[in-house]
Amino acid sequence: MALQDSNAERRNLTVLSVSIIIYFLADGALINDIVRLQIINVEFQQPEILAYFVWGLLIWFCFRYWLQNKSSWREPLISDLTSSDSCSPIYYNHLVKRFGLGDDYSLSTFDDRHWVKLSKKQSGFVSFQHVYKEDSGKQKIDTLPVETFSDRIIIIRCIVDLFFKQPTLSGYFVPYFLFMWAICLGVKSAL
Structure with missing residues (x-):
């Protein structure tokens, strides 16, 4: 099922955050130190590099989402407050x-x-x-x-x-909540 969202930054942050949350809540683990991609014949001997890449990508998606949407919630919120x-x-x-x-x-x-x-x-x-x-x-x-x-x-x-x-606030803040939840689960598993 594809996640349809007109805001690509929100979609990217949400999908990656939810993927990390599911991984940690389901006690995901690598079976051995070798990670293989079946589509192309590639083996990764150091899977920790992939984990660092995923965390870097999550932070990058959060940064891009913040840049694109940092003040996009205020005007619609005031409009909703005054007209709802x-x-x-x-x-x-x-x-x-x-x-x-x-x-x-x-x-x-x-x-x-x-x-x-x-x-x-x-x-x-x-x-x-x-x-x-x-x-x-x-x-x-x-x-x-x-x-x-x-x-x-x-x-x-x-x-x-x-x-x-109304989707004004929840649409803006839920990706941040998911991001923080994913970060907290990652920190908890690392400790």
């Missing part, structure tokens, strides 16, 4: 209290003309917004920064929720 309906139940009650609107906008002037949401800030991350209409019908926006501990916990809960529901 799955985060609304997480932050709704917190923002209603934070803006002093009472439970279900009971302290607001017009119950049907208000909503709270996450919004992208000029500096690049998110802020909290309360959008409503004044008596004149003009739209007004109040903005609060993410500054308290509970604000940060709400944002982290939204990010964790998105990690499992």
Whole structure:
């Protein structure tokens, strides 16, 4: 079965990391000191050189993946945070209290003309917004920064929720997790 991925660096890092993980978890070992390739008639008398090559290749794939994708997750994450309906139940009650609107906008002037949401800030991350209409019908926006501990916990809960529901973060970070797992298994077996 071929692993189809439009990102070649992610695919290479993932396949090699998973191969190393499977090798160590399945207690893989070379039967003797001679490694043969059946496709062409080649014998390797020093298989440790092949192991060094595989570890070097794994590090090279990780480096290439990092170079190609080092900031590719931030903008889609902010877009997912500000547009995802799955985060609304997480932050709704917190923002209603934070803006002093009472439970279900009971302290607001017009119950049907208000909503709270996450919004992208000029500096690049998110802020909290309360959008409503004044008596004149003009739209007004109040903005609060993410500054308290509970604000940060709400944002982290939204990010964790998105990690499992959207491919933005998981698609970026899972190859790094697999890389670190492969490295840890290799170090453990060497000790």
